[in-house]
């Protein structure tokens with residue numbers, strides 16, 4: 001049987017205890033009755049572990065967590081980040097508290113608010129006891145009046161659902177690609193003095209945000225208008241943290257993994273995404289293998305050292321890992337990349353006939369390949385059925401293939 005990829009077995013977050021404690025205390029502050037909005041900005045280079053940190057910090061907390069992220073290429077749906085945040089919030093409410101929230105929304109939202117929220121997330125119109133009109137109308141983002149209505153409705157929504165015993169945590173990822181309109185909407189919510197018990201977490205790549213001046217100024221504006229702002233800078237992992245990660249993953253004592261940890265630090269500078277790609281590469285190349293007798297992981301540090309001399313480019317490493325997939329899977333990835341970072345399966349099947357691929361692909365094969373890509377952790381599927389490359393380095397590697 002083929003051994004599972006090491007990158008998919010990792011369950012622990014290493015070397016981030018201090019940052020987890022900081023997020024924990026922010027959350028505790030937000031739980032205090034009538035607390036003001038807490039904003040946290042998490043900056044760091046791509047792949048250093050910003051998203052993983054937030055996921056770990058809030059996964060077992062009693063809160064309504066809504067996560068959304070911006071896409072590198074402009075989304076066809078301008079409010080998609082709100083749709084994702086609110087969808088997750090509704091999903092977290094679940095059936096236990098359904099009636100409580102339904103009643104709150106029914107009482108607190110005006111007719112216009114219900115109608116607008118219906119247009120933003122029609123799937124949850126049942127929660128709003130909303131008028132059925134408006135469901136098929138398009139949101140008016142182009143006029144000042146239309147935008148103001150959306151702002152008011154979102155504000156009213158968050159005023160209503162953030163409760164003392166169950167705060168709201170909004171996690172917005174990849175702010176470096178944020179659009180002006182949605183930043184404006186978030187600002188309206190974050191600076192509203194009547195919204196209580198809400199934590200906003202914005203993550204961004206500190207180098208790439210320099211290209212989005214509006215987002216940069218927005219972060220500074222939010223930070224200076226609120227005392228409740230925390231800024232975290234997430235760097236690379238130290239050799240000790242890498243050693244902890246390796247020991248956990250390879251099920252070996254830290255003394256035994258130390259030489260590999262030092263080499264990994266040298267090769268990757270401690271970037272976690274890079275470390276995981278390198279581990280998969282070593283495993284696939286047989287440089288990291290299980291001893292037949294003891295079943296424990298083994299490696300020859302001199303061989304690893306020698307054969308990883310050229311692994312100094314993460315995209316090349318991702319490309320090498322992708323080349324090990326069956327040809328047809330790679331072809332489906334390439335085809336999908338023509339549709340962008342995020343794509344729709346039906347459209348992928350449609351364009352298959354238009355764009356020439358090196359191998360002939362049947363509809364059913366596309367579905368099989370997508371299943372493999374999801375299993376391999378290269379793509380993710382969303383509630384609405386759309387798919388996305390799980391990391392933009394993977395997308396980048398596919399495009400450059």
Ligand SMILES: Nc1ncnc2c1ncn2[C@@H]1O[C@H](COP(=O)(O)OP(=O)(O)OP(=O)(O)O)[C@@H](O)[C@H]1O
Pocket residue numbers: 010012013014015016044045046047048049050051052053204205245272273276391392
């Ligand atoms: N401290 C850590 N310990 C173990 N694994 C980690 C740690 N941080 C991140 N990871 C893993 O490393 C990978 C990259 O992390 P993540 O996606 O959070 O990076 P990121 O900073 O959000 O990158 P990007 O800016 O590209 O979105 C993920 O698979 C994640 O689970």
Ligand SMILES: [Mg+2]
Pocket residue numbers: 050051052173174203
């Ligand atoms: Mg991320």
